[in-house]
Amino acid sequence: MTGPRTSRYARDVAVVAFAQSDHRRRTDELSEVEMVMPVLHRVLAATGLKAGEIGFTCSGSSDYLAGRAFSFTMTLDGVGAWPPISESHVETDGAWALHEAWVKLQTGEADTALVYAYGKSSPGSVRDVLTRQLDPYYLAPLWPDSVALAALQAQALLDAGETDEPALAAIAARSRADAAANPHAQLRGDVPQGDYQVRPLRTGDCPPVGDGAAAVILAAGDLARRLCERPAWITGIDHRIEAHGLGLRDLTDSPSTRIAARHAGLFDAPVDTAELHAPFSSQEVVLRKALGLGDTVAVNPSGGPLAANPMMAAGLIRIGEAAARIHRGASDRAVAHATSGPCLQQNLVAVLEGDAR
Amino acid sequence: MTAASPPEVLRAPLVVEFPFTRSLGPVQSAFLTGLRDSVVLGVKTADGRVLVPPVEYDPVTSEEIRDLVEVAATGTVTTWAWNERPRPHQPLDTPFAWVLVKLDGADTALLHALDAPGPEAVSTGMRVRVRWAAERTGAITDIACFEPYDGPAAAAAPAPHDGVFQDPVTGIVAEARLDYTYSPGRAQTAYINALSEQRTVGERCPSCHKVYVPPRGACPTCGVATTDQVEVGPAGTVTTFCIVNIKARNLDIEVPYVYAHIALDGAGLALHGRIGGIPYDQVRMGLRVEPVWTEGGRHPDHYRPTGEPDADYDAYKELI
């Protein structure tokens, strides 16, 4: 049970619906809009809203994944962008699209928002593609891939005595075991830990590479109550960024996550659920510490990104999964986290609460 | 009208290359020029910390920093990761360690590669030194890699440096190439497959009944999947056009030529194509045209007049 809900914002805004695709290693037979559209239809159907009734639409995706410019315009067909709609796009994870939509609702210019995100990693090599988000002077010319950078962070944690390889393997095993109950997850059940990819990270410590999409609907005030039996109120949301240079940071900690969590009010009351965008097992160690999560908190009960990590959607899915647990009464107060950039460079934290029961 | 059959997945290589030309500014110019001349520079913040590689603004205070200092080419590994299978473009093509190295005199660490015989030869705290590239151009890759080093530590105090070099490097070209395998999805696959039979197919929206050519699988008005295939054309009507007077590179077409929007018969919107077989100054709205295919062509080379009377304006005005 939670206490009375308090909001420090102009308006009460809630996640009222969530849908996601079945995340898969390849979706060659589908274009992006063909992959996204069924997810949009499901999330709209959950509320009974039609695309044309949505006040604001915001999406997250990446041209570098798609291999072409302005790739997000292709999926706009899926939301019915004619006659003109109020629409925006972020070139990063959809969690940031949700933040933009939340701001739009706070301004009072819209009462509902459709937020969606998608990525197909299968056409390219996502490890190589992600090197292009690094600083072009000092880092990108060396092509350090995402697994290598996470492995540097993992070794720093091992050296600091904050974890060990069996503990990392246990995080991976717990995630995939929990994912057995998630029909959308890509890796489920008993998955071997495997060989080192970049030591100290083994295959099992790394997220699967795959294609997928997700969508949520936000609504303000009483409208949220009409659209959803138990809305997941966003009682706090904030995002922070750290220096890009890895050698400037303490890789064993995530101060940006901690500051975002404080601004989102996470530490004001306990949470029962945490959906963490920790694509690598070692990053869960960092985030648990930054968020002060104890053993009583269910961490990534969906399986988390170790079970499905569709680029640009995985962070939005964390918010959606946390909200869905509140919708069905499995959680009363949850924290959702999304990340972007190397070694948890940028972090978004949202606190979601259900009405007291 | 036929229901779409299960698609045969088309695939094609897609290469994206972009050589971005970037200017460096005073701090990065000094650092990269220094590497070319085997000198490693950092910047000193107001509170006395030395940042290597240097940045132009203090990451804590955001103050501008220009105070260059020279640090040693030796240092200490602060963390590492063993890379058993180097990937394309990475600094070494034999197994190596990624390392963050705090150079002697610096307070922050630089990312690079460490050439070592195996993971057992690498540890946090180990001493390393720069191995310079044989040919240096003013880039981070002028450091070929680091290598283990047993010698004495260089002087710990960084020496002030004016950052002035002969022939400074003021810009870099950031080359990147990414390789993809592109698959166009169900609707565009059907379109491309039909073109190979010199047919043009669109898809009809089940809600508003508009026929989209080329189809992208969704109706942008209704936001629903389009699934009913419709063969359109082959003839169509010029809805609007322009006259191109500038020759594009690698394009084997004489200018001037006419580029037009063409509403194929039965289509709910116009697609674009080149008009041939008629002097450019005689092309007009309403002109009836048909596709001309070349041997082995994967789409119509151009459209030419059919000889029919022009279409009534009312017949195509909604498609302009």
Ligand SMILES: [Zn+2]
């Ligand atoms: Zn329609």
